[in-house]
Amino acid sequence: MNVTLKVWRQKGPHQPGGFVEYKAESIIEDMSFLEMLDTVNEGLIAKGEEPIAFDNDCREGICGMCGLVINGIPHGPSKGTTTCELYMRHFSDGDTIVIEPWRSVAFPVMKDLIVDRSAFDRIVQAGGYISCKTGSAIEANTIPVPKPIADRSMDAATCIGCGACVAACPNGSAMLFTSAKIGHLSLLPQGKPERFNRAVHMIEAMESEKFGGCTNHGECEAACPKSISIDFIALVNREYMGAYWTADFE
């Protein structure tokens, strides 16, 4: 199949960018979307042009490194799928595909389709952990965790930190990412001692990173490659309010 690409090219963070059109020819259905871009890049290198820069690493949907807005949708048209797991069989011969980087003030473009997502690490630094020094753990089965709680915590913990939720949100909010981390830890008995500090400090960190507020559009859940539910945002709102009601945070 042959497709036309309109790709956002931007030399660096301070240079203006724009769309450039490329032809991707003799593409086969079993190629992944990124392999299609690889072949376009091989063509560009052969012509002595700079290839399209895009982040990617594991190419199996778990590292969270890749992420393109494809035809206006973060990670493209397939639900619950990262960009690297999207296959060309989901496109048709003659299609025009628009490819952009994540769009968000908090994720500045570094080059072409690569953005800076270091704000996510800083949100985690504000409290996205359980303080437990190496060596100080008690015997694992001394803390029983009811299966439904463990499963729910795991549902939140599947977040890969790709940032699609932010790219999809009209407000550029990082609420789903932040809630997934808070939900994962605060549901577990091990995470209870720090739950209120965690909620308050992570949300404060999120707000200081230029992410917008959540107004319940639900676009984040639709774009999330791990299908993380916005129920976790509700849970975190309760955690956050709980912190203020009990004034149990520092």
Add this chain to the structure above:
Amino acid sequence: MKLDAKIPPGPLAEKWDNHLNTIKLVSPANKRKYRIIIVGSGLGGASAAASLAELGYDVECFCYQDSPRRAHSIAAQGGINATKNYPNDNDSIWRLFYDTIKGGDYRSREANVYRLAQVSANIIDQCVAQGVPFAREYGGQLANRSFGGAQVSRTFYARGQTGQQLLLGAYQALQRMIAAGKVTMHTRTEMLDLVLVEWRARGIVTRDMVTGDVRSYAADAVVLASGGYGNVFFLSTNAKGCNATAVWRAHKRGAAFANPCFTQIHPTCIPVSNEYQSKLTLMSESLRNDGRIWVPKEPGDKRPPNQIPEDERDYYLERRYPAFGNLVPRDVASRNAKMVCDEGRGVGISGLGVYLDFRDAINRLGKKVIEERYGNLFEMYERITGENPYEVPMRIYPASHYTMGGLWVDYNLMNNIPGLFVIGEANFSDHGANRLGASALMQGLADGYFVLPNTIGDFLALHRPDGLKADRDEFRTAEKEVKDNVKKLLSVNGSRSADSFHKELGKIVWDYCGMSRTREGLQKALSLIPALREEFWKDIKVPGDNEEINQSLEKAGRVAEFMELAELMCLDALNREESCGGHYREEYQTPEGEALRNDEEYAYVSVWEYSGEFSKPIFHKEPLQFEFVTPSQRSYK
């Protein structure tokens, strides 16, 4: 070269404890005066960085990704082994030790492996305390599953994402220490050289992958946790960015490289479907708990799998290995898949595939149970192949997955270069010639949480902090070499991309130093690789500049190192005239086609010393002594 493994004396079960009681300590007030560099932020690097920072050391951690959370440990699916014996199935430290030694085909050190088994239970405690959401039973207790190479259920798991969950635990601990100001994290930064001062590792040279800035960092010790070299094959289950540059640069500075030919080919990966494929995807070994592996009995049987009647199917692993069945170790499963495909019984368009069939498990347990156990893996398979594994059997084929070889280390995880520590997949220490499933996560975390934080103190206590700065001549010289190399790559201006060279290299290594090897094949590879390397330096094309994000430049630099490493792999494979674990030399097999070890002549670790660009590396042996187990022909029948 002096190779002293420093194995502590005494009975096997007491070695580690005795060692801990006798090695030196650094006092809490002095720890903060020491700076430690850690390269890599996977399970080994992140757990070490967090643990050392908690102890009070000043840590600088480096990773090439945009966040330490993305290191490729994240992709491990199936689980992590530990000797908790929660299922009451008679597991013990001894049994995990024995399974690992045997699984490694008696090519690893007894003392290291025993220590690994000893600390395995602490890892689970630590991870649970950090909030790793392991699978649970209804009573709230931790659940276990079985894995290849063992007859007990000792594997802990978090759906099909155990690696991600364990890494997030370590990453969160690391982020906590970054917030506390005890770790300085350098993301999108690549180590391009190791700096030695007076025959001691004192720092590294890095390139900032955003600005192209080349600079040095000095420290009291350097820890490499940079992973394996499986990407030498181009097509592998490794992430695209995984590379051997850190370990190879250290090797060129004098670090001994051990057992480079011990690479693991994982039996359950999605087969290659086209020539543009950029990577291979693993399907967790845990699938072999419920999936049955088969091919048609008749060569060339092209009927769709569901139309092939039961009596015309060959469940070859169950037939040949009744005791372990589909749960034989990885090397055995891979080799058997290759054998049936070589007989013309492979499935799929390429004929390079075997079926992994869940029909019987779905009939026995119901679709819901299978979905709960493997749902995300089934989804992943369907996304990639477009086929529904609940209805048609999966097709799988072996692929490069893990490298048991790596930089040589002693019992303290220190290399022959003083002050250079190597942990996780980057070292060679625990898995011998074949790694068992669910043991890589165990080793990475054992090294980072429990071994290195103790053993590094023994070295540092004898080397007072001297505040060495990265402006000495040794650093300047290394920086210049790195910059010259970058310039050279940018200036060749040939006609071929780094990927095209990488693919060609990968094919040579796969064909001649992959699942089975022969003397002739290896000799051929040893003439093809240097020729390709020469062509690389004449014809590589790297567009763009140094002073920006330049992914072509990054790739080209890594491929250049892989070329050299591939040659050493083949040399090592040629030297080892026996078959053991993942190293299968066709000349050395039993009448049944199993690996035929030669303990008389080859019960040693092959250790290679770099001797210059055009001279043959110098070969050394570290003899392996088996005091507590008796090496035997591995049998899974």
